[in-house]
Amino acid sequence: MIDIHCHLLPGVDDGSKSWEMTRAMLRVAAGDGITHIVCTPHANDSYPYDRVEHLGRVAEAQAMAGEWPQLLLGCDFHLSYDNIQDALAHPRRYTVGSTPYLLIEFSDFGVAPGVLESVHRLIGAGMRPIITHPERNATLGKNHEMVLRLVELGCFVQVTASALTGYWGDGVRLSTEQLFKRRLVHVLASDAHDPERRAPRLAAARDAAAKLTDGATAMALVEDNPRAVIEGRPLPYLPDPARAGA
Ligand SMILES: [Fe+2]
DSSP states (O other): OEEEEEOOSTTSSSSOOSHHHHHHHHHHHHHHTOOEEEEOOEESSSSOOOHHHHHHHHHHHHHHHTTSSEEEEOOEEEOOHHHHHHHHHSTTSSSSTTSSEEEEEOOTTOOOTTHHHHHHHHHHTTOEEEEEOGGGSTTTTTOHHHHHHHHHHTOEEEEEHHHHTTTTOHHHHHHHHHHHHTTOOOEEEOOBOSSSTTOSOOHHHHHHHHHHSOHHHHHIIIIIHHHHHHHTOOOSOOOOOOOTTO
8 A cells, every 4th residue: 555645754844743653654654555655745934945965864764664665755734825926936945755746735724715726737747746635634624615626627635544544523424424425525635644543544434445445445555546646647436426425
C-alpha cells in the first residue's frame, strides 16, 4: 500500500518530534504493509516550507528506513493567499515528488470565498489538487455539494484512514461514509503524526472501505490510485460522483 499523506519528517511541523519517533513510524508503516510514503510537511503560517531542507531530511529518513518503505517528498499545502501566489510562481515547489499532484488542506475554520477560483488557477498552472480530509473540515465535512464542485473542477479527494475506523468520532465517520456513498473518495491516506495515536496505518481502513464498497475499490484507494499519484499518472479509479439525492 502507498501512503501519500504522512508527517514523518522530524522537527519540521506538528508531526514526528524526533528521529526516534520517525524510526518508530517507519516500523509501524512497514508492519502494516506500506511500501511507499510521501512525507508531507505542513506549509502554513506556523510552519514555513523549505523544499531543499525537507529533501535533506527525506534522504536521512530513507537511510534510516533502508530499502523499504520508499520515501518521497510532498507537502500538506495550506490554501492561503501567500501559498497560492508562491505555488503559481513555482508550480513544482509543493507537489508530490516531481509530479503535478498537490495535496491541499482547507482551513479548519471554514472555506473562504474565492476558494473555487484559487483552485481553478492552480489547475490552470498545471497542478492536480488532491483535497485532504474534507470529512474533518468544519465546512466541507457538512457540505458535500462543495466537495462535488471541487471534484467537478478537477480535484481529487483524500480521506483520512482513521476517519473510517472511528478515531475522529461518529460525526466524522458518518461524513466519511456519506462521501463514499456519493462516490467522492479517490485516495485513503494516514495523515500520520506519530507512531501510536495518529499512526501510519492503512490496512484497517482498507478493510473498512471494502465493507462499504468492494475489495477492488478498497485496493484502488490504497494502492492503484496512490501509486498513480507518486508516478504522476492519471488516476485509474475515477468514480462517477452521485448527485444529491441520487
Ligand atoms: Fe496532514
